[in-house]
Amino acid sequence: MAPLNEDQLENIRNERKIQIMRAAIKVFATHGFKLTKISLIAKEAGISHGLVYHYFKSKEEVLYDSLEWAMELNETRKFLTELSEMAISPVEKLHKFTKFALSSSLSTSSDIFRIIQHLEHTEGVPDHLLEFTKNVGMMYVEFFIPIFIEGQKAGEIIQEDPEVLVGIFLTIISGVMADDPGWWQENMDHKIAIYLRMLTTR
Amino acid sequence: MAPLNEDQLENIRNERKIQIMRAAIKVFATHGFKLTKISLIAKEAGISHGLVYHYFKSKEEVLYDSLEWAMELNETRKFLTELSEMAISPVEKLHKFTKFALSSSLSTSSDIFRIIQHLEHTEGVPDHLLEFTKNVGMMYVEFFIPIFIEGQKAGEIIQEDPEVLVGIFLTIISGVMADDPGWWQENMDHKIAIYLRMLTTR
Amino acid sequence: MAPLNEDQLENIRNERKIQIMRAAIKVFATHGFKLTKISLIAKEAGISHGLVYHYFKSKEEVLYDSLEWAMELNETRKFLTELSEMAISPVEKLHKFTKFALSSSLSTSSDIFRIIQHLEHTEGVPDHLLEFTKNVGMMYVEFFIPIFIEGQKAGEIIQEDPEVLVGIFLTIISGVMADDPGWWQENMDHKIAIYLRMLTTR
Amino acid sequence: MAPLNEDQLENIRNERKIQIMRAAIKVFATHGFKLTKISLIAKEAGISHGLVYHYFKSKEEVLYDSLEWAMELNETRKFLTELSEMAISPVEKLHKFTKFALSSSLSTSSDIFRIIQHLEHTEGVPDHLLEFTKNVGMMYVEFFIPIFIEGQKAGEIIQEDPEVLVGIFLTIISGVMADDPGWWQENMDHKIAIYLRMLTTR
DNA sequence: TATGAATGAGAATTCATTCAT
DNA sequence: TATGAATGAATTCTCATTCAT
Numbered sequence: 001m002a003p004l005n006e007d008q009l010e011n012i013r014n015e016r017k018i019q020i021m022r023a024a025i026k027v028f029a030t031h032g033f034k035l036t037k038i039s040l041i042a043k044e045a046g047i048s049h050g051l052v053y054h055y056f057k058s059k060e061e062v063l064y065d066s067l068e069w070a071m072e073l074n075e076t077r078k079f080l081t082e083l084s085e086m087a088i089s090p091v092e093k094l095h096k097f098t099k100f101a102l103s104s105s106l107s108t109s110s111d112i113f114r115i116i117q118h119l120e121h122t123e124g125v126p127d128h129l130l131e132f133t134k135n136v137g138m139m140y141v142e143f144f145i146p147i148f149i150e151g152q153k154a155g156e157i158i159q160e161d162p163e164v165l166v167g168i169f170l171t172i173i174s175g176v177m178a179d180d181p182g183w184w185q186e187n188m189d190h191k192i193a194i195y196l197r198m199l200t201t202r
Numbered sequence: 203m204a205p206l207n208e209d210q211l212e213n214i215r216n217e218r219k220i221q222i223m224r225a226a227i228k229v230f231a232t233h234g235f236k237l238t239k240i241s242l243i244a245k246e247a248g249i250s251h252g253l254v255y256h257y258f259k260s261k262e263e264v265l266y267d268s269l270e271w272a273m274e275l276n277e278t279r280k281f282l283t284e285l286s287e288m289a290i291s292p293v294e295k296l297h298k299f300t301k302f303a304l305s306s307s308l309s310t311s312s313d314i315f316r317i318i319q320h321l322e323h324t325e326g327v328p329d330h331l332l333e334f335t336k337n338v339g340m341m342y343v344e345f346f347i348p349i350f351i352e353g354q355k356a357g358e359i360i361q362e363d364p365e366v367l368v369g370i371f372l373t374i375i376s377g378v379m380a381d382d383p384g385w386w387q388e389n390m391d392h393k394i395a396i397y398l399r400m401l402t403t404r
Numbered sequence: 405m406a407p408l409n410e411d412q413l414e415n416i417r418n419e420r421k422i423q424i425m426r427a428a429i430k431v432f433a434t435h436g437f438k439l440t441k442i443s444l445i446a447k448e449a450g451i452s453h454g455l456v457y458h459y460f461k462s463k464e465e466v467l468y469d470s471l472e473w474a475m476e477l478n479e480t481r482k483f484l485t486e487l488s489e490m491a492i493s494p495v496e497k498l499h500k501f502t503k504f505a506l507s508s509s510l511s512t513s514s515d516i517f518r519i520i521q522h523l524e525h526t527e528g529v530p531d532h533l534l535e536f537t538k539n540v541g542m543m544y545v546e547f548f549i550p551i552f553i554e555g556q557k558a559g560e561i562i563q564e565d566p567e568v569l570v571g572i573f574l575t576i577i578s579g580v581m582a583d584d585p586g587w588w589q590e591n592m593d594h595k596i597a598i599y600l601r602m603l604t605t606r
Numbered sequence: 607m608a609p610l611n612e613d614q615l616e617n618i619r620n621e622r623k624i625q626i627m628r629a630a631i632k633v634f635a636t637h638g639f640k641l642t643k644i645s646l647i648a649k650e651a652g653i654s655h656g657l658v659y660h661y662f663k664s665k666e667e668v669l670y671d672s673l674e675w676a677m678e679l680n681e682t683r684k685f686l687t688e689l690s691e692m693a694i695s696p697v698e699k700l701h702k703f704t705k706f707a708l709s710s711s712l713s714t715s716s717d718i719f720r721i722i723q724h725l726e727h728t729e730g731v732p733d734h735l736l737e738f739t740k741n742v743g744m745m746y747v748e749f750f751i752p753i754f755i756e757g758q759k760a761g762e763i764i765q766e767d768p769e770v771l772v773g774i775f776l777t778i779i780s781g782v783m784a785d786d787p788g789w790w791q792e793n794m795d796h797k798i799a800i801y802l803r804m805l806t807t808r
Numbered sequence: 809t810a811t812g813a814a815t816g817a818g819a820a821t822t823c824a825t826t827c828a829t
Numbered sequence: 830t831a832t833g834a835a836t837g838a839a840t841t842c843t844c845a846t847t848c849a850t
Contacts, residue, residue, distance in 0.1 A: 016830085034237050038824065048832050050826090059824065117381060121232075160396065164389070168396055171385050175377030179319060183373050187366075194362065194370055198400035210850080211812070218813080240841065250815050255842060412829080413833070420834080434727075439640055441819065452836050457821065521785060564800065568793075572800055575789050579781030583723060587777050591770070598766065598774055602804035615809095622809085644845065654811050656847090665845065 017055050020045045021066040022108075028063055029111035032118040033125075038062075064129060067115065071136065076100075076109040080143050090151030091200055094144075094169065098192050101173050102184045110177055112136075117178045141166055157199055165199060219257050222247045223268040224310070230265055231313035234320040235327075240264070266331060269317065273338065278302075278311040282345050292353030293402055296371065300394045303375050304386045312379050314338070319380045343368055359401055367401060421459050424449045425470040426512075432467055433515035436522040437529075442466070468533060471516065475540065480504075480513040484547050494555030495604055498573065502596045505577050506588045514581050516540075521582045545570055561603055569603060623661050626651045627672040628714075634669055635717035638724040639731075644668075670735060673721065677742065682706075682715040686749050696757030697806055700750075700775065704798045707779050708790045716783055718742070723784045747772055763805055771805060 023044035028036050038059055042049040056062040071077070079100055083093055101110065116133045119125050144166045151157035157165065172195075176184065184191055225246035230238050240261055244251040258264040273279070281302055285295055303312065318335045321327050346368045353359035359367070374397075378386065386393055427448035432440050442463055446453040460466045475481070483504050487497055505514070520537045523529050548570045555561035561569070576599075580588065588595055629650035634642050644665055648655040662668040677683070685706055689699055707716065722739045725731050750772045757763035763771065778801075782790065790797055 012830090032234075032237075037822090049824090050833060051831055053825065054830065120382075158396075158399075164393065165396070167385060168393060171382050172374055172378060172397075175379075175381035176374060177377075178381050179377030180322075180373050183369060191366065191370060194360075194367070194400055195374075196400070197360075198396055198398070202404055214813070239839090251841090252816065252843085253814055256813070259842095261841070416834070436638075442821085443819075453820090454822085454837065455835055457823095458834070461821095463820070524786075562800075562803075568797065569800070571789065572797060575786050576778055576782060576801075579783075579785035580778060581781075583781035583784050584726075584777050587773060595770065595774060598764075598771070598804055599778075600804070601764075602800055602802070606808055619809090643843090655845090656812060657810055659846070660809065 013055075016047075016051075017065075018069070020047070020052060020055055020062070021069050024062050024066040025070050025108055025111045025115070028066070028118075029114045033059075033063060033115075033122065060126065060129075063115075064132070067112065067129075067132060070108055070112050074109060074112065076112070077139075079109075084143070084147075089156060090147045090154060091156045091196060093147055094151075094196055094199070095189075095192055098173060098195065099188060101177060102181055102192075103188060110181070113174060113177050117174065137170075140170055144169065155201060158201055169199065215257075218249070218253070219267075220271070222249070222254060222257055222264070223271050226264050226268040227272050227310055227313045227317070230268070230320075231316040234317075235261075235265060235324060262328065262331075265317075266334070269314065269331075269334060272310050272314050276311060276314065278314075279341075281311075286345070286349075291358060292349050292356060293358045293398060295349055296353075296398055296401070297391075297394055300375060300397065301390060303379060304383050304394075305390060312383065315376060315379050319376065342372055346371065357403060360403055371401065417459075420451075420455070421469075422473070424451070424456060424459055424466070425473050428466050428470040429474050429512055429515045429519070432470070432522075433518040436519075437463075437467060437526065464530065464533075467519075468536070471519065471533075471536060474512050474516050478513060478516065480516075481543075483513075484544075488547070488551075493560060494551045494558065495560045495600060497551055498555075498600055498603070499593075499596055502577060502599065503592060505581060506585050506596075507592060514585065517578060517581050521578065544574055548573065555603075559605060562605055573603065619661075622653075622657075623671075624675070626653070626658060626661055626668070627675045630668050630672040631676050631714055631717045631721070634672070634724075635720040639665075639669060639721075639728065666732065666735075669721075670738070673718065673735075673738060676714050676718050680715060680718070682718070683745075685715075690749070690753075695762060696753045696760065697762045697802060699753055700757075700802055700805070701795075701798055704779060704801065705794060707783060708787055708798075709794060716787070719780060719783050723780065743776075746776055750775065761807060764807055775805065 020041065024036075024041045027041050027044055030036075031040075036059070038052055039049045041062065042052055045052075052062065056065060079097075083097060086093065086096075088096070101113075116136060119129060119133055141163075145162050148157055148162040148165050148169075152159055152162065222243065226238075226243045229243050229246055232238075233242075238261070240254055241251045243264065244254050247254075254264065258267060281299070285298060288295065288298075290298070303315075318338060321331060321335050343365075347364050350359055350364040350367050350371075354361060354364065424445065428440075428445045431445050431448055434440075435444075440463070442456050443453045445466065446456050449456075456466065460469060483501075487500060490497065490500075492500070505517075520540060523533060523537050545567075549566050552561055552566040552569050552573075556563055556566065626647065630642075630647045633647050633650055636642075637646075642665070644658055645655045647668065648658055651658075658668065662671060685703075689702060692699065692702075694702070707719075722742060725735060725739055747769075751768050754763055754768040754771050758765055758768070
């Protein structure tokens with residue numbers, strides 16, 4: 001067999017990396033940074049722990065690269081894009097988003113959420129990671145502000161400072177996702193409807 | 203010189219123990235069980251790490267005793283009692299409670315909340331601690347159910363299964379307290395008012 | 405470069421384990437369980453203390469596995485088998501055994517003896533270890549009873565309850581091995597001959 | 607009441623010291639030096655652990671002083687003196703001594719034995735303690751040599767180098783005392799009689 | 809003289825990281 | 830690229846010793 005050419009090698013390398021990062025995201029989300037053992041990531045990825053250090057310099061780099069990678073292919077971002085293009089009312093958009101956030105507890109996107117929340121409450125997080133988390137938060141806010149304004153224009157959403165409303169809307173979702181998403185799984189639509197009453201006119 | 207008499211010793215012992223437990227609650231709330239270092243509790247309490255083991259058998263006992271102690275003097279419990287006796291409407295009670303929960307972020311009561319949430323999401327927590335956390339949760343639910351029913355009778359609160367309403371009300375507060383209480387400090391009354399709209403009739 | 409193949413790894417692993425167990429037996433024999441420091445075993449084995457935990461879960465497991473391993477290759481057991489097949493008189497067998505036991509003071513077999521005695525006089529030894537020690541003791545008794553009976557039939561050994569005789573014979577050897585085997589090295593045959601007079605007719 | 611005079615104070619002081627030393631001998635005999643906790647001695651003596659340090663500089667001094675004290679009032683020494691004055695045959699003396707040694711397992715004298723044996727097998731024992739142990743050993747040897755010679759003259763004891771015989775006699779007793787005195791308690795006279803057969807003519 | 813509170817050195821164990829193969 | 834052997838820093842817990850009262 002001819003030796004693999006560089007591109008192919010690069011591909012293999014990338015796939016290995018992705019395999020590790022996918023595992024890392026999952027494990028970091030469950031245990032947080034400090035309590036995540038490299039050996040657990042390795043096990044989850046089905047490789048030896050030594051190999052992790054061929055692709056990443058340190059545990060911290062595993063985290064950082066994994067987050068970056070996860071954000072790039074982020075389903076949430078995709079979901080937001082799709083959402084923005086849907087022909088439904090603003091409040092229906094909020095409903096859909098909330099449902100997505102709470103029900104996707106097993107997907108990468110909620111894992112990212114959880115990791116970022118961990119980081120925000122952790123001391124000694126390196127600057128570039130902190131900045132990263134801020135940016136992610138900002139992305140959401142900037143996405144929802146126009147939707148809220150639109151909702152207010154349509155008379156669906158109450159007349160309050162949109163930033164405050166988005167803030168309430170997102171901190172609560174974020175808190176709930178981190179705290180007890182399980183509770184919401186049953187009768188989710190109904191519960192979300194109640195939840196959104198705080199924002200809607202009648 | 204005569205040794206200290208029994209009362210004096212008892213006092214020192216009690217005060218030291220409380221001093222340690224107060225520190226422990228704070229540190230456990232910040233870092234969770236596993237990541238809390240005894241040395242940090244000791245530092246926070248201003249004593250040597252060895253002394254902690256003079257008063258407690260193990261890190262786990264520090265946690266358990268501290269939680270028990272904190273629950274006994276629990277401001278939340280006291281607050282609930284006072285609240286139940288106030289001559290205000292049910293919704294106003296919910297408002298007051300929410301405000302108390304979110305504003306007391308620097309006090310012991312929110313620390314307890316946070317610790318218990320940590321424990322609930324942690325594997326390998328010993329049974330007696332798990333039971334403890336369940337009981338605390340139950341206490342809140344049982345306190346609020348009657349208030350919601352009363353509110354529904356008065357036409358202030360929407361006609362939904364009270365258990366579901368209490369569930370939403372408490373999971374959100376709990377999640378928010380654990381996640382980002384800081385955000386709520388500014389303009390708290392206003393934000394709470396919006397928050398409660400999800401429960402209230404118009 | 406290719407990683408080591410499975411056989412090579414298995415070899416390294418086994419050799420290291422044996423290297424550690426050999427060191428452990430020696431150190432446990434000298435200091436007993438509690439006072440044996442893992443760091444000392446590691447030093448004796450020429451490795452870092454961390455590596456011990458790569459091969460064993462805990463100090464207790466080091467002890468247990470080492471004993472098990474030592475018993476399997478146990479020279480004493482081998483010696484007993486050989487002894488039983490020798491064409492010599494029962495009393496000569498006792499002589500040979502005693503000599504073996506006392507002269508092998510620097511070998512693994514007396515170390516095992518010593519460790520087991522330590523364990524028998526120690527509180528809080530886990531059950532599986534206790535059982536282990538009992539079995540070893542029983543093995544010896546069961547081996548010697550027939551030899552004593554044979555000696556009695558041949559008129560070489562005095563007519564007393566064989567169990568009592570074996571008991572005296574073994575407790576003394578065991579005590580002496582643990583206490584002061586050095587004293588016996590000089591003129592051993594002569595001393596043993598005197599020792600055995602307590603059992604023999606004339 | 608008049609204050610106690612100096613002699614009385616000295617007496618109290620001495621009694622306290624003795625109370626501690628008595629406890630210490632017992633505990634050291636059971637656990638050996640390193641594993642003996644000062645707190646356990648204190649408990650056994652019914653005092654606080656702090657008080658031990660009023661009477662002794664260190665754990666080591668507790669051991670040394672206790673041994674010295676125990677040797678001075680030593681029942682064994684007394685027993686030896688009495689024994690030497692008894693109007694019985696040398697072999698009967700050996701029998702009586704053996705019985706005393708093995709049956710006094712609950713008395714101070716066997717505790718001393720055990721402690722000394724511990725020390726002999728322990729590294730890093732300070733010189734003055736080592737010397738002490740040697741002297742004790744010598745005392746026994748010197749006491750028994752004449753008895754053996756007398757026994758040989760009387761034709762009761764076999765014609766061998768008395769030093770060797772005393773050596774065998776004492777190392778075995780010492781070993782057995784340390785190892786498993788319990789086994790001998792039942793039918794002791796009978797067992798001792800067998801034991802002494804190794805020394806006696808027929 | 810007496811107590812037990814307080815300290816800190818030392819030992820078991822875990823785990824990120826490096827390295828030989 | 831891949832493995833897991835090897836190291837050592839960090840953390841929990843114990844206990845001799847000191848000290849305030």
